[in-house]
Amino acid sequence: MNSLYFNGRITTMDPDLPECEAFCVQNGRVTYAGSEQGARAMLAGMPFRAIDLKGLRVLPGLIDAHAHLSAFSIEWSNLRLKGLTSLDEILGTVREKAETVPEGEWIRGSGYNHLTLRERRHPTRADLDRVAPRHPVMLTRTCGHIAAVNTEALKRAGVSLHESDPEGGRFDRNADGSLNGVLYDQAMSAVQTASVPGKEELKQWMEEGARVWAKAGITAVHDAGGIPGYFKVLAEAFHEGRIPQRIDAMVWNGLGVDQLSEFLSSHISTGFHRGDFYVGAAKIMMDGSSSGPTAATRSPYAIDPSFDGILYRSAEELRYWVKAAVDEGFQVTAHAVGDRAVSIAAEVIGELGHPDRRNRIEHCAMCPPDVRKVLVRNQITPVAQPGFLYEFGDGYVESYGWDRGAHMFPLKSWLDSGLAVAGSSDSPVTDFRPLSGIAAAVTRETVGGQILAESERISIREAIGLYTVNSARLVFAEHEMGRIGPGYRGNFVVLGDDILKLASGPQIRDCPVLMTVINDKPVWQDPSYFAVEL
Incomplete structure (x- = not known):
């Protein structure tokens, strides 16, 4: 496939040509970046599709150098606790979930921050037992290094109520020395292992997670791993075509x-x-x-x-x-x-x-x-x-x-x-x-x-x-990704505002991503702006 992208404000990240108005892609690789006239000349005599960038700002495809697709996908497809401001909100969310899933099934949630809760504390085992006594519950703090669990979760993981602190971790405890359900770092390991979802379920969640990331302009990821068995599942999901990055x-x-x-x-x-x-x-x-x-x-x-x-x-x-x-x-x-x-x-x-x-x-x-x-x-x-x-x-x-x-x-x-x-x-x-x-x-x-x-x-x-x-x-890919120029992959992002001219944090943070392209294939496009054939 040959493609011409023109009428853009294209940031190339190439110091010799910081900005251009057009580029062309052949067989997934950029073959020219510069003027529209030059791009059309490059494709002269060949069939190609022409995509008008509508004067919008274009960046090379964005690369996240440390993210966890497995953990993100689990959060995205389960209880999202980010932004909740009180324990009542968190516990209410868990209670509602417990009412809709069969007894004995895991309830997973993540993203809460105890420092921004009104009570400024973690949910405890007693809190979670009260709202979901017959479901194992694991709520992971936003950092990923602290979790709140209930009694059923500890039982499933084989952790006793008087378990000793492991090396590299610790348990918070009640006055009588029993675990209060708040686990730090290595102390999370047993419950984390017990709560890992089934392979097919996780792959489905990863597919959705990768789709969400694509809508944010992410074209490549250094996946930082984490949950037991994730590597094989991630590789399978990728090779099944579920992950475009x-x-x-x-x-x-x-x-x-x-x-x-x-x-x-x-x-x-x-x-x-x-x-x-x-x-x-x-x-x-x-x-x-x-x-x-x-x-x-x-x-x-x-x-x-x-x-x-x-x-x-x-x-x-x-x-x-x-x-x-x-x-x-x-x-x-x-x-x-x-x-x-x-x-x-x-x-x-x-x-x-x-x-x-x-x-x-x-x-x-x-x-x-x-x-x-x-x-x-x-x-x-x-x-x-x-x-x-x-x-x-x-x-x-x-x-x-x-x-x-x-x-x-x-x-x-x-x-x-x-x-x-x-x-x-x-x-x-x-x-x-x-x-x-x-x-x-x-x-x-x-x-x-x-x-x-x-x-x-x-x-x-x-x-x-x-x-x-x-x-x-x-990742030794500086001649493959990170720029828009000859020899580089056709990976790029089209933004709704000119990010180079935005002044405030909210303006930059919320700048809309209108199209994400990987190897010349749109993996996300806002239909109100673009309708590029796949």
Whole structure:
């Protein structure tokens, strides 16, 4: 198929041709970008379809460098608790669900934030038993590192009411020492495993989740994994044609899930692929979440001087897994959020990793100057979630104090030091829309209206780069994705407003996506603007 796209304001992300008005695509690849006249000349004598871009802003296809399709799809197809403001609302939602599904079936929900609830606490086992005594219930906090469960869920998982705290996790308890149903990090593992949906059900949910992501302009994803057995199901769903995006799937080790050992024994590592489904980095969990908060910090939390987070493993244990992964040919990454975890991860990956593998650290949220120097020296790329600043920034200041909280995700400092920071959502943790992350990177404004470290703001073009060229580079696809130009895939997004001229966070965040195209095939189009034949 040959296609001509013309009459657009096309941001190419190519420094030699930052903007053009037209481009043509042949067999899924861009063969020309420039003037409409030049594009028509390229296709002269050949049949082609011509698509008028109506003077709209066009960006290269957006790439989310860290998201969880399985977890997002489960949230999207079950109870969505994001935005609820009280325990009564949450419990009412669970009660209604319990009235509509057979006894004994799992009730799953996610997205609540206890810090924004009127009661400022998690739902407890007693709360959930009251509204759903005959269904196992698991509600996951928006960060994905804390869950609230009922008695039936604990029974299904084989967890006793007086279970000891596991390494790398903990249970909240009642006055008599029994579990109150709030689980942190590794303590979630058994219930999480017990609650995994059936394979066909999960694939159906993934198909819908991928469709939702496409409507947000997402054309490729570095899938950060998570639930037991997800990798095989994700691969099957992709090869059945249910997922249109390119997938680079990380291989997980932590939170009770160890896919890495299986891959090490099978001698399959980063870059192995069938079609556009790739094995990504080996991902090793180091600490908790920034917003829980359970991130491992060098000094205690401002909100609790007796607590400095949860560190999942020692430097020696991390060294073991990093060496094993590196020896097998993996790109290596660590989930590291607090400065204590980030520092350990940077030193170990720097010591053992091969710089030419473009090693990374997921989140890397609390990154003081001394740690940044280690990243630069060892060419380790931070994978940031700018949207966290908007959704969780007020809590950061409360939990960690102004200096640490306001300087989370120091984007400008990273870019100025030569680090090609990649952008992501960590969906379903925060808003899955890349434009929401771009807005937060530009403004650093919180839900509460605070500006966090104004000096760390970046320009709109730099922010777009996080989700295009930089994310493509991390998976060795910088000559395939992230730009609109000859040789690149026909992946692009058409926006309803000119994002380069929008000033406020809400304007950028809510800028409509009118069409998403992957390999010259529209996977989403607003029918009031476009009717491109598939």
